[in-house]
Amino acid sequence: MAEFLQLLFAGLTVGAVYALVALGFTLIFQASEVVNFAQGEFVMLGGMVTVFAFKAGVPLPLAALLAVLVAVAVGLSLHRFAIEPAKGATVVTLIIVTIGASIFIRGIAQIVFDKQFHALPAFSGDEPLRLLGAAILPQSLWVLGGAALVVVGLRLFMERTLFGAAVRATAANRLAAELVGIDTRRVLAFAFGVSAAIGALGGILVTPVTLTSYAVGTLLALKGFAAAMLGGIGNPVGAVLGGVLLGLLESFAAGWISSTYKDAVAFVVILLVLFALPQGLLGRRAIERV
């Protein structure tokens, strides 16, 4: 039981971060059908900006806020200066633009910050909580709670506000949305901004547990993308489900099967799921109307 709980919490914590990255993918994908491979860099920026601001003497909450603002600014500039000018290009071209942007952001981060790994102090201490024999870091609860808040908040925003409705309309049918007077350009800019904020928040919450460096974004983007595919890309609930599932798969594979092949086990399961359900667990069946 203790072992099961330990693996469960390890998987949930890692999975929550994958879920946040996958959620970022989903938002932008919904608004533009672009898979934004710079998503991992927002997580990196969240962690790194907080670390450096905190080291410079800024109180932790302010440093975190600053990090979110920086990430949002980078997200908006990514849209304004890289995606927007390429309007009309094919989706594949836009995806390649985001890959280029991710390399660019990483390169800049390497110069502005440094190449070392950094840690942040845990928000409520390092003393693990004992639960039925399992040891859980308080920071894991922060990560889980933060991720849950983001998911619920985003859901409420989408369902209850006019702008949220505009975003959903754009996702459903861009042309029709434009016809009824929705500024889809603003919707897309919004998607980039919010994705960046979500990514940065994930980076801030998780840095005390996992450490951060200028290069952490690449792997996270990959895992987050896999999670989004598993859940069904374009579906926010699917993204969260996919992220958590991927985290749990990795954790239980390492604990029960083989730590050497844990990534392989996780990806084999994803492949099997996609063979059976090519749209992912909760993906809509794409219908091409001719």
Place this chain on the structure above:
Amino acid sequence: MNRRRLATGVASAILLCAALPLSAAEPIKIGSFLSVTGPASFLGDPEKRTLELYVQKINAAGGVLGRKLELVIYDDGGDPSAARTFATRLVESDKVVAVVGGTTTATSMAAIPVFEEAQIPFISLAGGIEIVEPVKPFTFKTPHTDKMACEKIFTDIKKRGLAKVGLISSTAGFGASMRTQCLKVAPAHGIEIVADERYAPGDTDTTPQLNKIKASGAQAIVNADFGQGPAIVTRNVRQLGLDLPLYQSHGVASKSFIDLAGPAAEGVRLPAAAMLVAEQLPDHDPQKKVVLEYKQTYESTQRQPVSTFGGHAYDGLMLLVQAIQRAGSTDGVKIRDALRATKGFIGTGGVVNMSATDHMGLDLSAFRMLEIRGGDWKLLY
């Protein structure tokens, strides 16, 4: 190159050959390829700084054999195929007399055939034992090997009266290589490996693996990796409340490990070079003077804390310079012979005694056993 320049070049070359004393003005070219950027940049960066700093100092003091040193450095970014390309460039276009470089085992191994074929002495700065075992005629290395780290750790575990070890290693180069060496030398030291767990580079949680080690009845944990992995393992061990002695490798021998692992690092033991505890060395220690001097020079000019990795570059450069002086020549074979004859060289990594069968020249005494206490290194023995 235009025709006139070529003519001048040829003419001066003829002149130089004809009148040997004139060649005194020509600098001795020393090549290097380092991983200054990329994942191994925390190793390559201090190595580059060290080489540049000391070549400048040597030149200011009059150079070697009355000639200045000229350093040619390329950044391979940690990519073995780039390393091989730069190795070829060093040999064919730069025409260097010897090479000090190769930040990682992978980049070193990729470049070795180039230097062996050109008969150019190569002093590698990487840890892997396969660089010098089997011995290759022109290849040397300065850092300790992972095999020595395993032996030093196992000796210490035995001293504590323990025998069952849980091994946890990264699947990447250094961790994988040290894991193999530890598994190999364990029986000879009376150590039983009761768990052999692994994690991928970039993994952010190792509690599942540590849980298995906990269940295996291990009496001590050995972690083979460098970079952020060991900090995560150390934190996870503390998180799980595992009350077992934890050993890290020399791969974590920099202050940043203590910063990253935080209070969890307390009580962790590791084998490391004397550099980390320069001030704590007893005065009669032969390495004390060399290590302190390097540390002060580096820290006062670079304004960043010294690391053992820069020390490897210092050792490599000094070994080479002394060999060139003893050989009295820049001929590859003569330098190689002089390098092989190195005896009692005191570097930052230890006392080096090379031979035709040992192209590293360090023994277990080169490693000190340290423990982390109060957020700092404490020399045990």
